[in-house]
Amino acid sequence: xxxxxADNTKKPTASKRMGEGDLKAxxxxxxxxxxxxxxxxxxxxTKALEYYQGKMKDIVxxxxxxxxxxxxxxxxxxxxxxxxxxxxxxxxxxAVAEPVGREDQAWAAQATDGLNYTFWKENDGYRVIYNATxxxxxxxxxxxxxxxxxxxxxxxxxxxxxxxxxYTMLVSDDDVExxxxxxxxxxxxxxxxxxxxxxxxxxxxxxxxxxxxxxVDDGRTRIEAIPPEDYGKDSDSKTCDEARFQFHRSSTTRxxxxxxxxxxxxxxxxPKASDNRQSEEIARQQQLTTEDGDNSMDIxxxxxxxxxxxxxxxxxxxxxxxxYAGAKxxxxxxxxxxxxxETPFDDIPCNxxxxxxxxxxxxxxxxxVQQIKTVLLRQALDNTYATNNPQRFVTGEITxxxxxxxxxxxxxxxxxxxSSVEALAIPFVANHAYDAINYQDQVxxxxxxxxxxxxxxxxxxxxxxxxxxxxxQHDAAYSxxxxxxxxxxxxxxxxxxRKILQLEVKHQDKPRDIRMRGKAITIDPRYWNADMDITIxxxxxxxxxxxxxxxxxxVLANQTALTAKLQESGFPDKALEMLPFILxxxxxxxxxxxxxxxxxxxPDVTPQDIQAGQQRLQQASQQPDPKMQAAxxxxxxxxQINQAKVQGDQAATAxxxxxxxxxxxxxxxxDAATNAQKMDLERQKVAGQLGLKQAQxxxxxxxKQTLAVHDMALNRDAANHAQSIASAKAQQVPVSDxxxxxxxx
Numbered sequence: 001x002x003x004x005x006a007d008n009t010k011k012p013t014a015s016k017r018m019g020e021g022d023l024k025a026x027x028x029x030x031x032x033x034x035x036x037x038x039x040x041x042x043x044x045x046t047k048a049l050e051y052y053q054g055k056m057k058d059i060v061x062x063x064x065x066x067x068x069x070x071x072x073x074x075x076x077x078x079x080x081x082x083x084x085x086x087x088x089x090x091x092x093x094x095a096v097a098e099p100v101g102r103e104d105q106a107w108a109a110q111a112t113d114g115l116n117y118t119f120w121k122e123n124d125g126y127r128v129i130y131n132a133t134x135x136x137x138x139x140x141x142x143x144x145x146x147x148x149x150x151x152x153x154x155x156x157x158x159x160x161x162x163x164x165x166x167y168t169m170l171v172s173d174d175d176v177e178x179x180x181x182x183x184x185x186x187x188x189x190x191x192x193x194x195x196x197x198x199x200x201x202x203x204x205x206x207x208x209x210x211x212x213x214x215x216v217d218d219g220r221t222r223i224e225a226i227p228p229e230d231y232g233k234d235s236d237s238k239t240c241d242e243a244r245f246q247f248h249r250s251s252t253t254r255x256x257x258x259x260x261x262x263x264x265x266x267x268x269x270x271p272k273a274s275d276n277r278q279s280e281e282i283a284r285q286q287q288l289t290t291e292d293g294d295n296s297m298d299i300x301x302x303x304x305x306x307x308x309x310x311x312x313x314x315x316x317x318x319x320x321x322x323x324y325a326g327a328k329x330x331x332x333x334x335x336x337x338x339x340x341x342e343t344p345f346d347d348i349p350c351n352x353x354x355x356x357x358x359x360x361x362x363x364x365x366x367x368x369v370q371q372i373k374t375v376l377l378r379q380a381l382d383n384t385y386a387t388n389n390p391q392r393f394v395t396g397e398i399t400x401x402x403x404x405x406x407x408x409x410x411x412x413x414x415x416x417x418x419s420s421v422e423a424l425a426i427p428f429v430a431n432h433a434y435d436a437i438n439y440q441d442q443v444x445x446x447x448x449x450x451x452x453x454x455x456x457x458x459x460x461x462x463x464x465x466x467x468x469x470x471x472x473q474h475d476a477a478y479s480x481x482x483x484x485x486x487x488x489x490x491x492x493x494x495x496x497x498r499k500i501l502q503l504e505v506k507h508q509d510k511p512r513d514i515r516m517r518g519k520a521i522t523i524d525p526r527y528w529n530a531d532m533d534i535t536i537x538x539x540x541x542x543x544x545x546x547x548x549x550x551x552x553x554x555v556l557a558n559q560t561a562l563t564a565k566l567q568e569s570g571f572p573d574k575a576l577e578m579l580p581f582i583l584x585x586x587x588x589x590x591x592x593x594x595x596x597x598x599x600x601x602x603p604d605v606t607p608q609d610i611q612a613g614q615q616r617l618q619q620a621s622q623q624p625d626p627k628m629q630a631a632x633x634x635x636x637x638x639x640q641i642n643q644a645k646v647q648g649d650q651a652a653t654a655x656x657x658x659x660x661x662x663x664x665x666x667x668x669x670x671d672a673a674t675n676a677q678k679m680d681l682e683r684q685k686v687a688g689q690l691g692l693k694q695a696q697x698x699x700x701x702x703x704k705q706t707l708a709v710h711d712m713a714l715n716r717d718a719a720n721h722a723q724s725i726a727s728a729k730a731q732q733v734p735v736s737d738x739x740x741x742x743x744x745x
Contacts (some may be wrong), residue, residue, distance in 0.1 A: 019312045022617070024333045027305055030245040031035075034232035041358060045139045045229060048073070048363035052138060053371055059374055066381040069375035070437075072368045077137045080362065080449045081130075081483055085599045087485045088493070090591045091537045092116065092599070093518075095144035095497040098533040104608055107528050114523040115500050115534075117514045123223040131225035135486060139228040140361035142348035145248060146223050146499045148507045149340065153217035160209040162185075180211035185670050222497070227257040231345065235306060240345045241495075247305040247324075248345070255296040257325065262334040270326040272290050273301040300325055302334075307342045319343065341506070342499060348492035351483055357486075365447040369620045370442045375380050377439070380433035383426070390423045449480030499535045505530040517599045548592035556585045573614045580605055 050057065055071045061067035088094050097111035119125040128144065135142035140297060149191040156179070171178055230249045237243040237602070257267045299509075303324040308317040349359035376554040392404060396419020403413045413421055445451035504525040511524035559582050566575040583602055590598030 001397065010323050011430055018311050018333065020333060020336075023322065023336065024312070024324075025309060026309060027303075027322055027333065028331065030234065030307060031232070031247060031303060031305070031324070034247065037235040038232060042229065044363075046137050046357065048361065048367065051101055051363065051367050052077070056371070056374060058448045059371060061378065066378040068374070068377050068381055070370050070377050072370040072373060073138075075363055076366050076444060077134070077448050080448070080484070081133065082135060082489070083478070083481050084426065084485045085130060086650075087482075087538050088489070088536075090594075092120075092597055094119065094125070094537055095242045095493070096537065097501065097528075098535055100529055100532055103388050103534055104529045107534060109606070110521075110523050111501065111525070111528045111532060112618065113503060113516050113521060114525060114528075115497055117516060117523075118221050118504065120495070120501055121514075122220060124221070128223055128225050131491075133488065135228050136226065136348045136350045136359075136492075137362045137484075140476060140490075141228060141357070142360040142492070142498050143226050143228055144223065144346050144348060145226050145344045146221065146346065146496055146503070147580055148224040148503045148508075150219035150510045152215040152219070155216050156211065156213050158211050159208075160207075160701065162208040162210065164206065164208070167210065171212065172215070175215040177215075177507055178210060179213055180209075182209045183207070184209065209660065219507060220278050221500055221507075222351075223500070237499050238355060240357075242346055243343070243345075245305065245307045245308075246343055246345055247303045250302050251299050251306070252302050253297050254300055257300065257334070258296075260446075261422065262323070266334060267300070267325070268295070270300050270332065273299045273327075278502065301327065301331075303331070304633075305341060306345075311338065324351050341503065344499070346492055346499065347438070348488050350487065351485060352491060357620045362448060366444055369444050373437050376433045376437050380430035380437070381538070382504075383430040383433070384430060390426045390737055393422045393424055395420050409611060446564065446637040449478060485538055490537045493536050497536070501528065501532065501534065502530045504528070517597055532553040549589060552589045553593060556589070559585060572617050575612060576613050576617065590705045695696045 013039070023705065040399055051073045054071050056069055093116050094110055095112070095115050097108045097115060099105050099108040117127070127703040132142035132144050170176065181566040182206055185204050186207050187204060189202055226248055232247050232249070233240070233243040234245045240246065251273055253268050254270070258264050303321040303322075304696075305324055306319060307322060308319050310317050311320055312318065319339045320336055321339040324331050325334050326332055347357070350362065351360040353359060397416045398404060398412040399416070400419070403411050415421070426482075441451070505528050508525040510526075511522050513520050513522050530541065559578060562574045563578040563582070566572070566578070580701060583605055590601060595601070
């Protein structure tokens with residue numbers, strides 16, 4: 001037992017290091033096995049591509065009969081592609097980096113911007129998504145290659161008229177390579193004479209003309225959707241990550257290979273690729289041709305292989321990248337190296353099958369139906385042609401038989417006596433063929449979810465169903481298309497963006513400026529966590545923008561109601577945490593409406609902003625609540641008001657009593673004074689009355705006395721007058737007969 005344990009502790013004996021000859025044999029064998037394994041799938045992909053193009057070689061049209069082709073595969077893919085592409089392109093952020101730990105919070109948003117900029121801006125992301133999705137629907141598995149390209153980007157420029165200092169400064173940069181250089185002498189005018197103003201004598205000056213090549217980029221992440229027929233792997237692996245052997249085949253010229261730095265003797269000994277093309281590639285881009293006589297432009301197959309092999313003999317397999325060119329039996333290794341990154345390949349599946357790498361494609365679901373519909377369509381059209389142009393039964397001799405074989409509208413057929421022409425009755429049965437075609441359309445709908453109802457193209461469904469029933473039917477059918485998008489996101493694109501993250505963190509060794517949302521931002525992948533989670537935004541999946549907007553509006557209403565409830569319940573910090581969720585909903589609404597950059601319409605609220613707001617709330621909570629202070633002040637003020645009111649009421653009551661007493665005393669005094677005045681008035685009245693009586697009596701006495709005096713005077717005057725009259729009479733002097741004072745006495 002002890003001996004066994006001792007044997008188990010022994011280190012394995014190092015085996016012999018693999019030579020290049022053994023490595024060449026291994027790669028050649030793996031390529032041969034991988035291509036042999038792809039034999040059946042290669043034929044299926046070729047057939048699918050031909051069916052998509054409407055080339056159905058397995059259903060040969062009879063001469064003189066209809067050769068129409070039902071394009072069901074192309075129609076179904078054409079209906080599905082817009083919805084799937086929209087799922088991934090509706091948002092500016094197709095992928096979101098999610099923090100794993102607290103230290104990742106500050107860098108997750110920056111990593112999200114950087115990943116999406118790398119994909120969309122630097123690698124023409126739309127083309128990558130479209131090509132990979134198209135390959136996925138047609139060939140079951142689209143293939144995306146993601147790698148770090150350290151090939152320096154160069155820029156050639158010309159500079160003339162440089163002085164010595166300018167030339168030295170230009171070529172002193174380490175990234176500058178001088179391609180051409182020449183020197184010349186130019187006469188420079190001297191300074192003008194200050195007295196005469198004439199130009200001074202010329203001075204010879206040496207100038208430089210130079211052509212330089214400047215390296216402007218140290219490397220970047222590259223993403224490309226490669227044709228499925230150019231990708232191969234071992235048959236045992238279920239995923240690209242598990243593959244023991246993978247290759248990417250590309251077609252290049254001998255000249256390009258030599259320019260890439262490979263050995264010229266090996267390149268010139270390689271066989272041409274024209275005899276080794278596979279059928280699906282020929283169907284895709286036709287037979288390659290080259291001009292004879294110039295073998296530098298011969299097309300050669302270049303295999304970029306990734307193989308797991310114990311290259312150093314330590315018993316542990318390493319991943320090696322090997323460039324192999326030529327046919328599988330007549331090729332050669334051009335270069336190889338141990339590979340430290342992950343292999344660059346990821347597949348974008350359509351409808352994956354468990355425990356298998358190859359998925360089910362839309363072509364698999366529709367090609368048999370396309371065959372049936374093509375046959376039925378041709379039969380229906382043949383019957384329609386025969387009904388519209390029936391055969392004729394002719395008896396006797398026709399003098400212009402060409403009118404029978406090539407009839408003209410309004411033309412006449414002439415014949416001798418006894419001849420006749422009768423049209424044969426052809427039964428019209430094309431309607432039965434069309435019924436069968438409609439049934440096959442239902443088969444496609446059940447398999448793929450694509451129908452006229454799904455695309456809102458069926459007027460009967462719109463007229464004869466309620467809005468709810470029609471929407472439910474639409475959602476149920478669209479769920480199959482949504483499943484395809486979900487499969488591609490979770491099983492394909494998620495791995496692609498995780499690979500982009502790892503490459504950026506590993507190889508990007510300095511910060512760089514990018515432009516997002518209309519402004520420049522700085523990203524620094526050196527601080528990102530390469531193990532951050534990646535989430536792919538796949539939208540709501542209902543297939544209707546109006547439906548999406550309605551759902552988002554309901555979510556927004558619930559969020560705002562919840563925020564108000566939290567605020568009322570005394571949880572202002574939780575209400576503040578709802579703000580990013582509300583902004584996310586608003587941005588999703590803008591995306592559902594077709595706005596590409598919703599960030600331009602709403603402010604950015606970072607976790608730091610939320611944290612600062614919570615700190616302000618916490619500081620505010622430690623201070624007296626203004627509302628509570630206001631309530632307490634109000635209570636205190638109300639108490640003081642009530643107290644003052646009571647005191648005022650008491651004072652008013654006392655004042656009223658005092659006033660009443662004073663009023664009573666005043667009234668008594670006033671009554672006494674009034675009574676005294678009344679008594680004085682009475683006394684004065686009595687005295688006045690007595691005085692008046694006395695005055696009246698005195699006046700009467702006076703009047704009587706005056707009257708008496710008057711009467712006496714009158715009487716005297718009368719006596720005097722009478723005496724005068726008597727005297728006058730006596731003297732005969734006429735006097736007037738005047739009587740003064742009336743009757744005497």
